């Protein structure tokens with residue numbers, strides 16, 4: 001390591017709150033699936049900023065839209081109209097088949113906004129007595145880091161010493177439709193769930209789960225809120241992960257890849273009157289729906305479709321999954337994934353996943369461990385067959401070693 005690399009890392013550690021434990025690489029440039037560190041070493045990015053850079057690093061068309069818009073107008077606040085918001089609404093509604101859109105910035109803000117909206121819908125439309133609204137969530141969920149959201153996390157690390165928390169949430173197991181049926185009461189306004197639990201280690205529910213969930217929600221007048229912040233926009237090989245089961249959520253949350261990694265842009269989408277309950281002054285955000293965000297998101301959505309990235313995610317995801325399954329290694333407990341949202345779960349005796357990620361780094365691959373024993377793999381959706389094969393060779397070389 002050169003002294004400059006040590007300086008960046010040491011200076012971060014000295015001044016920064018230590019709420020992250022990054023792999024020891026300092027990145028300074030990115031293009032497509034590749035990133036380069038300050039010493040000029042090249043890596044295949046198999047994290048894509050937790051799926052925010054699905055369109056590939058520094059996509060030229062998103063970059064051009066951002067620069068062009070930054071020259072014209074960046075922020076007006078919602079006190080005035082701007083000439084990008086309507087176009088963003090029109091295009092995201094056309095893409096996703098939604099009727100109403102609420103633009104926000106971070107993913108957690110979209111989740112918070114959805115919680116506020118479904119509660120309001122519960123009181124004003126469903127007729128739940130004031131203050132009694134219940135929202136059902138799943139064990140091992142990840143919906144962000146704000147106080148409201150960590151309050152219904154089941155991870156002690158995520159919640160610990162951050163309370164007291166807001167009431168009104170009920171936790172059930174993920175992938176268990178009878179548990180949902182048992183948890184619904186007349187005061188239940190929504191079921192908030194990830195189509196695939198990403199942070200929990202790419203946990204895919206049993207086939208038919210969401211069909212049952214959809215039926216239960218409809219039968220009980222409960223809003224199905226799908227957090228597609230990570231699974232959405234092509235990551236799983238379909239535009240939205242809900243399409244794998246042919247269902248439609250009442251409320252869909254998007255973020256991350258909505259800006260292709262250029263800028264925080266999130267959105268709450270609804271195909272009913274949930275967002276319709278919000279009146280002027282009841283919710284907002286200084287930066288939400290700003291012209292720069294809208295121009296960037298419009299370009300990010302456009303290239304996703306125009307350049308066939310969703311179909312590519314399905315194709316390359318299948319290739320990657322097959323290749324991982326073909327690796328014969330005692331270290332591997334399970335390989336799973338859908339589209340380009342993949343994970344290798346190691347046997348506990350094989351040692352910590354972080355050691356494998358560090359070994360992958362030395363071979364030119366950046367991947368991230370999650371929950372001690374799982375390596376998560378989520379490259380940009382522009383990855384080619386040759387690049388998948390290149391990655392697989394390296395995964396095979398590392399996974400057949402023992403780092404216990």
Ligand SMILES: *Cc1c(COP(=O)(O)O)cnc(C)c1O
Nearest residue numbers: 106107108142143144227229230
């Ligand atoms: C990343 C993520 C969030 C939070 O998004 P932020 O932009 O980090 O606030 C919420 N839900 C899911 C499923 C996520 O993956």
